[in-house]
Amino acid sequence: MKAKCYCLFFLVFSSIVMVATSAQSADMGSPGQLVNQLEADLAAAKSNQVDVLSPSFFKDAESALMKAKRGLERGSKISAIRQYVTEGNTSLKRAQEIAKVSRTILRDTNEARDKALKVQADKLGEPYNKVEKDYLSLTTAIERDNLSYAQKNAAKVQAAFRNVEIMAIKDQALGNARQMMDQAEKANVQKIAPKVYNEALQALNDAVAFIGQNPYASETILQKAAHAEFMAQRMVAVSESSKKFKEMAPEVSAMYLESLLMRLGKSVDAGDIRNQGVEMQVNSLTHAITAMDQRTQSLTKDNQDYQAQIADIEQQLSSLKGYSRDQETARQRLAAEREFNEQFNKVQGYFRPDEAEVYKQGKQLVIRMRGIQFPVGQAILTPDNFSLLSKVQQAIQTFGQPMVTIEGHTDIVGSAQVNKELSQKRAEAVKAYLVANRTLPDDRILTAGYGPDRPLAPNTTPEGRAINRRIDVLIQPVGTK
Template identity: 45%
Template sequence: MSPQVRNPIRISLVVFGLLMAGCVPPQTTGTAVTGVRDPSTVESPANLVGQLSNDISRARMAQVNVLSPGWFKKAESAFFRAQQNLERGNKIADIRRDVMASRDHLQRANEFAVISRTTLEDAIEAREMARNAGATSFEKEYRRVENDFLDLTRAIERDNLSYAQKNRSMVIDRYHELEVRAIKAETIGEVRTLVARAEAADARRLAPLSHDQAVTRLNDTDTFISSNPYAKEEMLSMAKEALFEARRLVVITELSNRVKAMKPEAVVLLLEEHLHSISAALGAPDMRDQEYPTQLENIIGSVNSLKSDRTFISEKNQALQSEMETLKADYQAQIDALNVRVATLEGKTREDQMAKERMARERMAAEQRLAAERKFNQLYVAVRGYFQTDEAEVYKKENQLVIRLKAMRFPVGKSLIMPENYALLSKVQKAIRTFDDPRVIVEGHTDTTGSDEVNMLLSQQRAEAVREYMIANQTLAPESISAVGYGSERPLASNATSAGRAINRRIDLLIIPEAKPI
């Protein structure tokens, strides 16, 4: 295409991107375009790099790295240079130069991401559905389709909308094909494996009702997928139900094998032990001398009481926060009124008064920064004391607190949080609540075992699992905690050794204290 033809397209794209950016609502996790703050409002180089790190993370969560891969790569490269200059104590001018370059590139990436979202809306949806179904497990096939998708977004970056519009249908069809394959091979395949495992343990005889229910779910799901290849939501829903029933069948069969050789009293005592351990953990009365329905009611009532108490505490905290905000506003209004009176009584001109107020604000800002640093250091020391050295590493990174969960373990290839992690996550909740309404980013990281696509998705799913656990336990409001997966992109050690790979498989939590207004 000649320059004479390309220039109007480029101008149109930029104007369209700016108009669309103006219509996009405030950024929310995974959907909106990341805002870029004016670096002149941040004073220290550490704050500049810290805020840029947050913006880069939010952009990645918003998929800007795939919607505008070229400009995002430039932004991230400039950010890494700024980070290295900060760590090495290089000139402030060099740090600011790299930060500004990164922000310029990130702004361009955001503008093209807006256009990609509009132009490739159906392709983006197909990609997400394929990934959620497990299509990344077909490493070679998925990589080919992903490269085709990136060709579309790169074409948009080159002002070649016609290429993206012409080829997006082909990419959508390939994602759909992978999605159906993934549903059958991954979800239904696992169901078949689990049912076969249960049958080998004599499930047909020991658990006939559970076996029939699991097999029926499996057959219904397989038939439905074959007959309705584009009914995405129904397929996923049925596949999840079939997988649940298959896992349940395995558990019931294994327990049936365990109790078949036991005497009736031993079976009853085992059940009683389980009920009693739950009631004891809840602090409920010992009701082993009562009928089983009464014991169950005792446990359920205790759980409901704890839920009610948690809700009450949450509502009370919200009311106190609202009251504090009101008092703060009243106090500021009184200060403003007194300042006006002082200016009037002293016969100060408006210019003198403004200069006086500016000096007072600058002094107050300096005092607040020092107070915030002191408080942050105190909280840092407190949080470090919550964890054993083999559980987590706690350190400061600019104006953030990082908790690296060394003892966090997931099943191989899964994102399910196992009960053995609850005690560690309870300490994490305590650490988060030590701060006053902070913002938290959960980062998932893997080693290089497996493909980049599988690692990226697995790290995102594990970070999301930790985020959902925190939300379910009312640690923070959903809008205050986000999750991002980095796959194997940010290793801490060499992936050439098993010890290094173990270090690289991790969950990091970034606690970002609330910035107090001056």
């Protein structure tokens, strides 16, 4: 009887153990699931910068993951794979604990590093890599419980991150101007046109100094960068003219200048003034332009008076004929539409077909800039775009002080988030140009980056993608909604 009870007890106990073991095994999951979970946990930790806040322990965790993956590929024992996963989880947990300490001790340094990365200082190459190496020495010291070393050197690394941040801001804002200055030096422009070279160099140095003192004054930085580029372009133009005049005989130079003044004279009806000296010709042209301006102002005033008389007559007629409010509103609407159509036709004439498409969208005028070009993956306006942007500026000013929205669009190449950020930055670059050139006040220009969300053509062909990469300028005249 006792033997039977013992056997029964043993069978029940064995069943309980087997069930418990089976449950424990199910909780642990298959080796493949465990490896995938560790890989996901490492990816999440890396997105939280654990890989730099605790580099050694994070590296140990990655090494354990690689061993577990290789074990899966080779069909190693399940116990060995689980051991690697356990080691990886242990190292990752330790890395996360160290990361908390690093965030506390290196709080200001981490903020400086984040700001540097935000302006893409990591693309500077060696200057940034050196600072990053020094930063990793701090976090490695924290891992080794050498907190005094980290605290002692944190301020130095923080200052270094700020320096590369400013370097990156300068590189982004002044890259075009610096490139033109470098090319000018290689072409010996400083000898051909030393005065304009020095003026362009001074504008560049002023911008560099300002950014060093005010790295977050983005609007003023854009203005100073635009001025530096303008002066560099002027330097190139003057140097090319200087070389051209140097190659000419004196008489040929004089006749060339005469032809330019003659073309200008014809445009302002100054007559044939070639029998006068250069300064006298310029004076004659100035007087002719002044007289033309005065005539224009007089015609404008006469037109305003005429319009006022028409308005007065129309108002009298309205009273005499008993116009209703609805009729008057309709008349005003028709007048506004007539004026808008006239402005639309005028703006259409500013652009060539390859530069921009101009069309009406409700009560807005849309300028779809076909000809605007940006470097791949960047939001920097190159000098090649200035002629087109000048026409856009002229088009906007045709409407006085309208509200303007600048929309950035991309194709689908790359991630949607990156494209959306890029399209926003490109729209802001166009706004900065217009504000810097006093087209409109800052608060009358809005920007929007839509990335690939609003395609005009299929993204399946190079032509379609080229059409989708664009900047649209939406002009809302005053008084319309």
